[in-house]
Amino acid sequence: MPFPIQIVLALLVSTPTPTPPASCERNETAVVVDTRAHQMHLCAGGKVEHTFAVALGTRGVGKQRQGDNRTPLGRYGLGPPRASKDFHIFVPVGYPTPAQARLGFTGSAIGIHGPPRGYSTLAQLAMLVSQDWTAGCIAVTSDADIETVATWVRKQEVKGVRLAF
Secondary structure: OOOOEEEEEOOOOOOOOOOOOOOOOOOOOEEEEEOOOOEEEEEEOOEEEEEEEOEOEOOOEOOOOOOOOOEOOEEEEEOOOEEEOOOEEEEEEOOOOHHHHHOOOOOOOOEEEOOOOOOHHHHHHHHHHOOOOEOOOEEOOOHHHHHHHHHHHHHHOOOOEEEEO
């Protein structure tokens, strides 16, 4: 299935730098996830319009295999936001890319979503206590947050996500 909207899951250099990397690249309109800071930025024309705290995979970043509970890094297409019985709204991330699949990367059902149904308070507490609780997805802390993300993605016709470390 083609992903007309893109998400960028960017890897920011993990070595300390005198100034933090810019959240949005020049003229970039994308969802940018800074995995190190556990923040997701909605960038339009190179400027941050919204920022959210996010939870990632329980085993960190660098997804390569189905079931490794890691969040992928790189640039990915986004599918259109859709209703989810498990997470209120789910925005599919096009992982693995065709190039990654040729390298043997496996996995599916990676996306941006809200808190699990019936566990909103627990999910918020888990983010504060352990930070990462997903099976490899990017999760915001509330239904209101994922509704804002979905509305923004639809309005901006975002082409991708950049997941960075």
